[in-house]
Amino acid sequence: MSLPDAWSLAALAGATFLGASTQRISGVGFALVASPFLVALLGPFDGVLLVNVLGTVTALLVFVQVFRMVEYRRVLLMLGPAVLAVVPGSWVATHAPSAVLSVLIGGMVIAALAVSLTLKQLAPLQGRLGAAAAGFVSGFMNVTAGVGGPAVTAYALATRWRHAAFAASAQLYFFGVGLASLLAKHSLPQLDGPQWLACSIALAGGIILGNWLGPKIPTRASRAAVIVLAFTGAVLILVEGVVALV
Template identity: 35%
Template sequence: MITVALVLLVAVLVGAILQRITGMGLGLVAGPVLSVALGPAAGVTVVNGLSVVNAANNAWAVRARTDWHRFRFLIGGLVVGSVPAAFVVTAIDGPWLLVTVGLLVMAALGVSMLNTEKLRVSEESRTAMIVTGVAGGFMSTLVGIAAPAFTIYARITRWDYRDFVATLHPVILVANLLSFVVKLIVLTHIDTGDLPVWIWVVALVTIFVGAWFGDRLNDRMSSEGMRRLATLLAFAGAATLLIQGIVQLVS
């Protein structure tokens, strides 16, 4: 359990720092890592829980820049996308869920890196907002990661980066809360891998420590550089999931 605790705390610290700066990080970094350490279902659930606290802290800090008009439509889509994902979690378990999580994370990251210069979507398109919300809700409930879907939307609508990050924080907050509620209704219980209370407490403290470091680094480091680092770490984590699932399938 000590090893699991150390892995969790390092992943949470790095993820919290990156998320404070770029709007994405905790789910991308800690999601794949904890899915290996705790199992895919428990790992995603723990990330959902920690992300609620992290997103609430970040959302409050940047609330003045939040675009509440877009927020409402994105959240509407989130609600729709979360329900089918909860049923998918019940249908796929063990090695296949590891493989599925790994592939979905890698696919989402790959799409988020596509060159979108030739794609133009109106900032006022409600359809685009809702579709993005559906994709984000599905990914959040299934693998604990919603940010890549919103990142794609931000790029193709040319959304101001800092305003995007400010709006993403409350969206991620609602996404993770929704994942908890939907799983509780569909599964009638929440799988957290039987983590002791002390690990939860230390992990929550680590979130605030990571946010503090993120604030200090924000003015000194390029957000684009930090986003690339988060993407690299997430790809490594997703690859680990994929390999782990394949090994279990063939063994």
Template identity: 35%
Template sequence: MTGGGHAADLALAGIVLLGSCVQWLTGMGFALVAVPALILLLGPSEGVVLANCAAGAISVVGLAGGWRRVRPAAMVPLCAAAACTVPAGAWLTHRLPAPALLLVMGGLVTVAVLLIMRGARVPALRGTRGAVVAGAAGGFMNTAAGVGGPPISLYAVNAGWTIREFVPNAQFYGVVVNAFSVTANGLPDLSAPRWASVTAAMTVGALIGRGLAGRLPEPRARLLVLGLALAGGVTAVGKGLWGL
């Protein structure tokens, strides 16, 4: 393997490790942090499907200890709406050229992060109607851009959920919507050694994230995740514009 190949493998493992770490810290940080970097490293299509696989796997493990706090009344409309828009996201991913996809993905991440930073209050994101709107947006964004969490975060803000309420429900949604997305987009085309390094990075990231969860104040962790996500989104937009 060439030096460039080794560097790419190390970069991939580092991205996944960081994403896994912040996912365990905040409940939904993997895609925001990792997707912009993954699409720059692997290309839009492969980056998205790898993010879907990794985020889904992390959500499954995280949900094991908190499934009793899942709210079915909110999750049913959220997940049902996501199932309806996943095909549209998959269609977009396979039709747009790479620079346009980078632009779309980076733009979605950037706008979503700015809205979350503002704590946007949106009347349309309240109640059952809000769950349908957020779920539909999340399903489309997750399959098209690998980032389905921001609409759910905004829904939770408008529903007044605490972080304790948000995390297990976000993980449940992550399991379901990423399963939909992987079914629609397929699995990433990675070699066995790369799969092994990705799995190891996810495990190490989870251990670090769980270790930091009790030590890093929630506002600081949240600001770190959003700052990294915003930087990645802006970078993806810039590369997309350059490619066009």
């Protein structure tokens, strides 16, 4: 193996490791942390596909550890509309200008997060309607922009969802949405054996690190990390769209 190939493999493993550990600690963040690096290494098509695959597997592996804390009713209220949104989202991602989508989605999520943080009670995001709306937007974002976490985070903030329960419940949600997105795309990333092996080892290592660090990090710090990650993802989507339009 040449030195450039070795560095590329190490970068692939490093991005996967960071994404998996972040997801285990905070409940969200695999795509936000890993996506920029994986897309830069593999290109937009295979990079986003790999984010979908690894994010789905990470969510499943974390879910089997925390399933007793999952609030299944709330997950189902979001997951149904999210899966439905994957269908029009996959069509829009293929036919509509991605720059316009990025601006609209990023702007809406930033607004929702900002209002959720400034108002104690946000009526539009309360109850079943709020869960359905958050799930639909999240599912649409997941298949069009590769990032479904910010919309779900906005819902969790608006409803004052207890962080430990949200972090656990989000794993089942992200597994379902990720699986639906992969089925809609009918494709897998074109990686060779060493790349798949490196990603698998790094993913397992990231979850192990997250298992160890998670209990040591205060709930307030974990929630703050979720908010930062959600805002970061929304801003990145918005900026990407504006730059493309300009």
